[in-house]
Amino acid sequence: MSNNAQESTRSLLSIKDLGVSYASRDGLTAAVKNVSFTVRRGEVTALVGESGSGKSTVANTVMGILPHSALVQGEALLQLDSGSLALNRLGLRQLQRVRGREVALVPQDPGNSLNPVSTVGGSIAEAMRVHGVRDKRKLRTRVLELLELVGIDNPTRRIEQYPHEFSGGMRQRVLIAAAVANNPRLLVADEPTSALDVTAQRTVLDLLDSLRREIGMGVLLITHDLAVAADRASSFVVMRAGQVVESGAAEEVIGNPQSDYTRQLLADSGLGFAQKLHGLQRIEVSAVTDVSRETFALPVLHAQDSVRPMQLALPTHESAQFLMVEKLRQEYKIRGQKEPFVAADNISFSVARSKTHAIVGESGSGKTTVGRIIAGFVAPVAGSVRLNGDPLSGLHSADLARMRRRVQLVYQNPYGSLDPRMRIGKTLAEPLRNFKLCKSGEISEQVTEALERVGLPANFAKRMPHELSGGQRQRIAIARALIPNPELVVLDEAVSALDVTVQAQILRLLQRLQQEFGLTYVFISHDLSVVHRIADTVSVMQHGRQVETGNVVDIFARPSHAYTKKLLEAIPGKNLASYAVAS
Incomplete structure (x- = not known):
């Protein structure tokens, strides 16, 4: 034949x-x-x-x-x-x-x-x-x-x-x-x-x-x-x-x-991380010091060289605990069942100012529940959340309004978080007007700047959400969260809908904004290679419980819990052993 x-x-x-x-x-x-x-x-x-x-x-x-x-x-x-x-x-x-x-x-x-x-x-x-x-x-x-x-x-x-x-x-x-x-x-x-x-x-x-x-x-x-x-x-x-x-x-x-x-x-892409994780190369931690920040060399593929280090911040030994999450518990009643469903139980961690704490785990592990509690959209049945000493739950109208500016949430679904009847420019202008952050004549300029921050041209302000791709809508959602200049941003799968090029741009953007404005992030993600690139500390959740928490490098290189090992083992990229990845 x-x-x-x-x-x-x-x-x-x-x-x-x-x-x-x-x-x-x-x-x-x-x-x-x-x-x-x-x-x-x-x-x-x-x-x-x-x-x-x-x-x-x-x-x-x-x-x-x-x-x-x-x-x-x-x-x-x-x-x-x-x-x-x-x-x-x-x-x-x-x-x-x-x-x-x-x-x-x-x-x-x-x-x-x-x-x-x-x-x-x-x-x-x-x-x-x-x-x-x-x-x-x-x-x-x-x-x-x-x-x-x-x-x-x-x-x-x-x-x-x-x-x-x-x-x-x-x-x-x-x-x-x-x-x-x-x-x-x-x-x-x-x-x-x-x-x-x-x-x-x-x-x-x-x-x-x-x-x-x-x-x-x-x-x-x-x-x-x-x-x-x-x-x-x-x-x-x-x-x-x-x-x-x-x-x-x-x-x-x-x-x-x-x-x-x-x-x-x-x-x-995260192929470099996958290669090292699956034994093609060994993950190494270097003791490089940059001013007051410890850094580690994370493998990232670049067009110029096969493995080139990207310098990311690791948590220093700061005593200040900007975000304090203590013994959170959340329950939901299930139709037809006597016992409530426990979505989160005894969750505790702290995040220093200008750092990133990731929450990882399987779908349904309680990651989003914890994120929504931190953002003030859900009241826990037990436990507390404090931002720089101020409570974030149980607030009344005036305090709640002030908290909304300090803490912003970027949702997982970019289409569901944008009003389908509202042009992008109006969507971005809304928090500027609500919080009275600038004069009316300055709004257009602020909207243009917000678009440029996330890599979109100024003319996108005239578009409707349905005219954008999924990745473009997610960038708009991130721009809207950042426009009121919050202190804490909770990002719930904020880059999961993005292609690798835009994802890399957004991650670099988040890092730059964090360095420039001292932002603190709670980064919820199922993509461990992304977490490895951006986070300083991490909590691993399973069935509503926190099974492991600590420094990202330590946990990913030396996981102590069997569930964490299972998550790392499942990261795709094993077949890369048969490929000679381009340099």
């Missing part, structure tokens, strides 16, 4: 000279130009690139969910046993038969992708019901099986719960369960693990790998996590500004990138 014939036999999805443009008053704007690549049966093709590069537009073309204003050229061919289907040319009824059964999508945003008035079990069952499964017993059995497969604890209880009762990571797992319910031939996974902690991430990716092998399912994996892509994908397609700048086998793209842009993506 010829090479071309073999390729045709294994090919599942063929994208050929795909172009997508959007009509507007100013004419056509090209979002994707001349994109070509192949997804083979039983293999994973990773589509990587920064936010706004056109990755999701390609995914939406494959799923047939582009807006009516889109003009599509080229082809997206799905190879079936009965022949090929031009996915971008199917009518609505044909698409309805194909979606879910032949091609399924795992969307990026779990907060807005589940029906809020349907139980999670009902949402998963609906994916099978539309394709003819009517037996209630079979539906329930399959839903319970899927919930267990994607790592949801206690499926018999969770099946009757609603999306608002699940954490962001748990909602993402529900979406994945619904997507794979009918064993599709092609799975389009648009950032399927961006909201997941490392252990849940590994569970989900192992599940996708198992399905891929069992039924020959091909996967188009859209991700900004190059460690995940390197671990799971057989081929890479690198996109920028709507075009493919590089493609090929994963080991070739990582080991010998041909474009400067790919080199920059590698430089901004």
Whole structure:
């Protein structure tokens, strides 16, 4: 059999000279130009690139969910046993038969992708019901099986719960369960693990790998996590500004990138940390002193050298405890149960001024609960939180208003934290007006400065939230939190939705602002490589309890608790041992 014939036999999805443009008053704007690549049966093709590069537009073309204003050229061919289907040319009824059964999508945003008035079990069952499964017993059995497969604890209880009762990571797992319910031939996974902690991430990716092998399912994996892509994908397609700048086998793209842009993506990723963590190189701590700050050399890949140290601050022996969290406990009543659910129990730690304390753990471990208590949005049933000696809980109106300026919260879901009816400029101006921070004539200048701080142009002030990518919306959320000049910022998965380039920019931004303005951060994250880059101290949480706390370097290099070791072991990047990462 010829090479071309073999390729045709294994090919599942063929994208050929795909172009997508959007009509507007100013004419056509090209979002994707001349994109070509192949997804083979039983293999994973990773589509990587920064936010706004056109990755999701390609995914939406494959799923047939582009807006009516889109003009599509080229082809997206799905190879079936009965022949090929031009996915971008199917009518609505044909698409309805194909979606879910032949091609399924795992969307990026779990907060807005589940029906809020349907139980999670009902949402998963609906994916099978539309394709003819009517037996209630079979539906329930399959839903319970899927919930267990994607790592949801206690499926018999969770099946009757609603999306608002699940954490962001748990909602993402529900979406994945619904997507794979009918064993599709092609799975389009648009950032399927961006909201997941490392252990849940590994569970989900192992599940996708198992399905891929069992039924020959091909996967188009859209991700900004190059460690995940390197671990799971057989081929890479690198996109920028709507075009493919590089493609090929994963080991070739990582080991010998041909474009400067790919080199920059590698430089901004956490691959260096993954390499050292998994034994390819040993993590070392140096005793470098810079003025009053101790520093350590963290491995970060750069275009100029394979491992170059990034200097980050470690906590000094300051006696001042700017943020004091003491013996926090939070409970929630669960419908149908006598005993309350304990979301956080006996949580204690302190953070010095101008330092960063990270809270890590699996989805549902209580990280966000602790963050919301610190930010003053939830009152604990026991314990206390103090900022520079002042209480942050149990406050009345005037004190609460003053505290709101001192403490800001950046949410995990950037779309849910922005008013969809309000232009970005008005959103950023709102805290300036509420706290009377400047004169009316100065607001526009302050908004422009806030946008520039997070790497966005001034004309974004005129845009609406739906006109921005997920990463751009998250940058707006961060800008809004910083504009009142707070003393403490609680960041709840604030960079999880960002591609590696923007993520690196935001992390550098947060560090610069911390140094310039003396900001203190509580950084909630499931990404341990990010925590290793930005945090001074860390608390590790499991099932609402703090199992370990201390210096980041000490805990990550020498974890004492089995759960911490489990989290570190689950960090992707083991397959990098077979790659010669580019220098």
